[in-house]
Amino acid sequence: MSWTGFLSPSWAWLFLLIIPLVIVYFLKLKRPRFEIPSLVLWHSVINDQRVNSPFQRFRKHLLLWLQLAILLSLILAAMQPFLRGGPGSGNNLPILVDCSASMSAIDTRGGPTRMERAKERITELIDAALPGRICLIAVGAGARQLTEFTNNKRILSEALDTLTVRDVPGNLVDGLRMAQALARRETIGTVTLVSDGNFPDLQETADGQKIARVDVELPFKLRFEQLETDAVNMGITAFNARRQSAAGAANSLTPWDVFVRINGSPDDVTSGEVLLEQDGQEVGRQPIALEAGQSKRLVYSLQTSGVSRLTARIVSDGFDGLSSDNTAYLELPVSRSLLVWCDTDLQSYRHALQVFPDVTVYPNDNASGQPDVYDLAITETTKKANPNLEASVRLVIGAIPEDLAQLVTTRSGNSPVVDWNRSSLLLQHVNLDSIEIADEPVRGDDVLDQNFREAGYEILATGRSGPLVLARHAPGRQAFYLLFHTDRSTLPYRVGFPVLIKNAIDITRHAAGLAEVRGQPTRVLAPRLLDRNTTYTVAAPDSSTQTFRTGPDGLLSGVPAPRVGIYRISEDGSEVARVGAGVLDAGESSLASADLIEPRDEELRVSASTTQIDTDRPLWPTLAWIAFIVLLVEWWYFQRKTIRVSG
Template sequence: MKFQGLDPQIFLSILAAVALVAALLYLLKMRRRRVTVPFSPIWNRVVQSEEVNRWWDRLKRLLSFLFALLIMATVLTGIADPRPEDERQVGRDIVLLVDTSASMSSLDVSGGVDRLDIARQEAIKVLETMGPLDSVMLVTMDGQLRPLTPFVKESAILQQQLKDLKTTATPADIRQAMQFVRDAVSDRPNAEIYVFSDGVFTQSFAEAAEVLPKTVQFKHVTTGESGNNVAITAFNVRRYFANTLNYEIFIELKSYFKRDIEIELKLSSDGEVVEKKSMTLGPEETRRMFFPNEGFSGKKLEARVVVKTADARDVFPTDDRAYAILPSTRKMAIALVTEGNLFLEAPLVSNENISYSTVTPEAWEPSLAENMDIVIFDRFTPPELPEQGRFMLIDPKGESSPWAIKGEVEGPEVTKTNKRHPLMRWVTLQDANIQIASKLTKTRKDEVAAQAGPHPLIVSRREEGRTLVGVAFDIRNSELPLKITLPVLMLNAVDYFMDEGDSIVPTYKTGEAWTIPVSKKATKATITSPDGTAHDVPVYRGRAIFYGELTGFHSVKVDDDEEFLVAANLSDTVESAIQPPEALELADRALTFEASETEKVKRQDWWVYLVFGALALLLLEWVTYNRRWTV
């Protein structure tokens, strides 16, 4: 036995001093209360008859003294905090690192709901092994690292925290977790790290764990049994540039089964099934599919994959659904400001997705641009170009031209075209035979699509709130109207303008910081997750920034008026590969073990029994000596 609270010498010294004081107190006579009686001889008679019991009284007093000594010795021993000789002197600093990533929601476990549930149970087992000197910290690990508690000795606090843990649809950031753990235990030589995880990480565990000191006890409690899963690893929908009434859907499926699996893919728009397709996926096959010319109504599109093979079970439901937002469908509105140019009107008239109108330069007002998707100025340069909108200027003139004009060039030869520029798709200008063109001055914002020597012939510019395309010559003074090039160029221009628009609504990936475009004047945004949780998020330069953790449709409300939806998917082929590894490797050590292997440290708080002993002795002393009442 050893004393943890007091040094043995100090303990003995105090005990001797206390015993001495007790002895002195017993030697002192207690001052009795004086009471006047009318006739003491009667009392004398009674007390004299008691004299025969005096030896017993003396014995009781001696016993009381011995009891007092014993009580004080017991209490002092309790204060000295005695411990078994073999009990550990120094406590452990335990870090419970619980994986709450998406793969932990897999259902391939027995004895629990999902992998996280098993991890939770194993963590509680570790808590039960804690000794009085041990301290513990609880940290969760998914896309983000969350230390839920500092190092505490009260393990009961952690039990409720463990019960409240939930998985997120994000991959685990094991590298960040290891760095955190290293910092947390840097000044704790008796640290023990328990990782409760299925071992499914998007980063290399061995590399991540290299930051840990070699002396740290590191244990991995594994969970999960199977890797059977079919995932939707990519999903999105776009509206055609030219045909704004129809959609094209892209979907990527990945099977993690080791054999052929029959599946059924369902597409739903606003809850209504609009497409259903059965297929067979080969072993670990990745299949990409397009669904062209799909016509839907509604806003929300959901894809769901269901395994149909009778003896197969998809154990990871998080990646069985994918979500997308349908771009709005409508005809493009184009205004042509011209004195009259049938060559330009022809390609616009022929496109059924375009609603166009012509305006004479005299009738032009900047307010007309507000209701138009694109405004084409033909040989007319408005005195003041609106701040917002998409504008194509053909043969701009004068000082109001967005490009400064420094004279004219006759018979310019096209010397260079930018084939990668969207305007130049399927367009050739080699034999355009342009008679005369303006010398446009290129700025840093401009991207030249075609040029004649140093002079830009076709140029584009994207600037704050405005997109411009400039053509440096009058098309009538070229052979373009006689070629297929003109309608193609016009349609390319339309596509170029609309490409930056709403033909596709981005789908976000969980486990990443989303930058959601909102109004530039917006000051705040509130994002409501699919589970109903509302988050106030910061808005920076017209973008709301939010770390998304759940798949599904999120509602974004900006400044309490504008509200729209965004979709989020897991879309992570590595996180969907939920097959747990046999064992994690750290240097040359395998780390997987069962929590029950940990030696259970019993709490040896003997002082509690000593306190009860002292109370029992006190009671005994009262019964034998002090059992009386004073009035």
């Protein structure tokens, strides 16, 4: 490898300018006119003729050589030469910047945040790496490319100034995969990661080292620039509530048990108080003291008469390094019965539903009071009555989804259950042994389980010739398909049938938030059912707004929530809902730091480093200065000569 190089060798065509410069000196002859008293001076005429001959004019012509030196220096400066540095140098340098929640931590009281220290470190890396091309990539819950590869310091500095911490867990894998994608179109030898080392799922070795394992193959050398960390922290890592009893009469109070889990620093003792607020009023306060690495769950009991908003806060007794995980939010819904649609022909299902309290089955005699949206819909096929009813959970009996018509069909015949997923929420504690099924689902030729997975379905039970039960999960929606009709099987006469119905009820209660409610973590807001085909504005805690539109199903989904705080959803300026989001991540609250990053190839382990890397040194500023100095010398020399002659 050569010791120097050029970033812009295409400017070498400027060397052609030397030709017209030399031609000018070939053709140009300055003959001053003098009156002379003697012919002795005619000897100078002979000398002039000699000078006008090719290549003789260069002799003793200082002005030409000075102008050539200036031109060559400017051309080389335009080509941006550089001296190669150590083995870590490279023309293309992606810099991954950790902007997860832990980067807002401060390690000393009143000191800078980790992000502020990271920006100072990155500025040093940029100054040292120029004129090489640099690409900045922000790594939070995902990876964002802040700049293309550039050596424009202004662009890099502006991108770095706009970078802020997001209150989300870090996703190192996404950052490395983006760098991996860049390496497919650019030559990349080294990637630099600037982080505090707080990565998800850290594993501790027998010698006490913490390792972050990433399932990525690295086609480049990864340099881990780790920030020094020494923060003490205590944070809320879980916030949920469970209803104590079934819903009572209208306007009655509903008792709830509220659970708040607090995690402390892995190496320090922490203490403080945990406050619980209900609709802005303090309803509970408990002291807490944690040993190093300890976690505790606090329980509060309260009652609600309608929608109630809870806020949990930590008040630390001492220094607390991370403030964003000290607050969490929870919304308790109105206590009500479960709304279930069940086709009138499914008498076995309607009979089984009658024994469950707080379940209202439709259609019923009160036709005028039927809701537009149900919690659970149990239907035979989509071609039966009320095919377009809306429900968060759907149980379809004896129907094959239209998008699977090419993968599986049914035929008459006995189909025993070969195997089923006993850990599935729908089939847990359901014994399907010796069930006789008259409808036999048959998969097509060369159709594999992978084909169903690629279509978005999970196989929960399998028969002799094909799948029997399928599940499909989407944001805010769950659907379960029994590809055989239970009325043409012995399942309704088995103990497992009411257990199956109970499992469907439990799944629906959790989906509707009527049994247990969990706090909303940052990253993405949970899907919310609103009006169909309507535009909504979501205002974030930092006052920024975004506009979203619901589809025909009325589902508002995919709303990013990168900040801790309250998100307000409004329609035409009128607030229709609000959601509070908290960090709720044990890994971020621990502020633990990795000592090693281990990619898929264990031989390429990356250790944390705090030393400065070797980088290429630019030469074009030096050449530009040389051209400027030569120009000054030329000007001084000929100005001095002119003054002497005139004197």
